[in-house]
Amino acid sequence: MRDHLRRPPANDPSRGAYKEWLHVNAFDHETGVIALVNVSVHGDPDAQASRAVGAALVHVPGVGWAGNAEVVPANAVGTDVLTLATAGVAVAVDPSGARVAARARLPRDQVDLSLEGVPVGPELSATSVMPFGSGHLGWAVYPRLSVAGTLGLPGRTVTMDGAGGYADHNWGRWWWGDDAGWDWACWHAPDGVLVVFSRMTNRAHTTTGLVLLTVEVRGRVVRFVDDQVLVETSGRLWPSRRLPGALAALHTDRTAERLPSRVVVHASNGFDALDLEFDVRDVAQLVMAEPAQPGFAFLHELVGAFRCVGLIAGVRVDSVGLGVVERAG
Template identity: 30%
Template sequence: MTVTEDVLHRTDFLRGSRRSLGETGPYKEWHHFVVHNQGFRLIVNFSLTDRTSPQGTRTVPRVIVLVRHGDYSGTVENFDPKDCEVRTGRVAARLGPCSLELVDGAYELVVEVPAIRLRARLRLVPASTPFVVNNQPLARGSRLSWLFVPRLEAHGHVWVGDTRVSLRAAPAYHDHNWGRFRWGDDFGWVWGSVLPECSSDPWTIVFMCMTDRFRPPRCGVTPQ
């Protein structure tokens, strides 16, 4: 096992809501992947979000997909928890027909989204060191943690309708966010990543800026 693989197994695992342990507040967690290629971009987001109703609080598994191949198309797919396999402590999850898993140091993604006629079989190999930031304050009583891998190399195939896009060492990005907060509270953030067009270029940039109405923006840039 490489050092990077060991770090990812110890830090990029699913945390889960932990309501059974007495934690309160709406929980949110997501694994986010972006893959670039010439004239092509794919975003896949696996998320687990607490939803509260008069009947109580439950976790909603969701996959968000956005693809640009000529035109843009995308969808948000919610799944019944009975059709999902999610275990805390693992870098793995299956939400309906879509899945992610860390296998031999690389992320293996399976994406099946009939609503936009998209399928993908991808293997994303980290090409940079992961970074972890824990328990950053948002609004009062709210915190967010995240991990990001600034640069990966994507291999595999994506089918958009009847067209197949083959990827070999295509630049990619990954982050994993988790915490307890409410959308619409007094906070905001801007997040971006800059990946090179050429795999031989050593530079990758991740940009982050967090703010609220009482404090100036706190920004950071992580070049690698």
């Protein structure tokens, strides 16, 4: 799958609603460390009010979150065919999908991250575009990755060699604050099982649109859609980290956001089946501000461990691993 940035042309009347980002997750099964790296652009790339966010968050079991998010003018972002970079955080994808790189230098937070991933699985999906809020959302998912690199963290350094990885690319036109949201998840097991979940919702997550669960095991890919997938949540957790700090301080009413401590997924299409149980260890909240008009959205990153069992394309699955669930709205 070849891909590229979707920056708006000069004559695009919807430039103000432009959004685009590159996203990388890394799962170090040996230490339980999970890294989330994202660079995003919000609004007309040439408008003075538009902003870009470079976020690098690392969760260490028993310690918590390290890292931060930096907010810069959108016209300060470095770009290439499929690269987005702020001063401190960068994500680059080979346009053919053959390599993915993530870099973060946040000296005030004592975080220095350098990761590179290469595909070790089949292509998960072609590029898709779907209605979202007042506009649309595009999504390109890259294959399961093998990730190597280093994470320099406060008080320790983690060396990754063959860690699990996932990357995707999103773009579109909408306003933060629209009556729209999503639930997304990536669960990665060291035995090669990868599960990716997505569904569109309203902002309150009381209604859902398209539901897709993709399971990859031993080079075989099976997809479950809509009513073939049942998601149940239980328990309650609150964000232990909220950022960017200045924006989070403006929204103290969201400090007690109710989020599940457990997510259970059941999927069946009559031939294939999967049951997955995800226990959440911690939650981070990112506040997304709309630069072109009043409006906010909140992205919650839930990290933890999972187990799944089932039968996928004739292969028995009984796997454990690490994952992240993202809830936006």
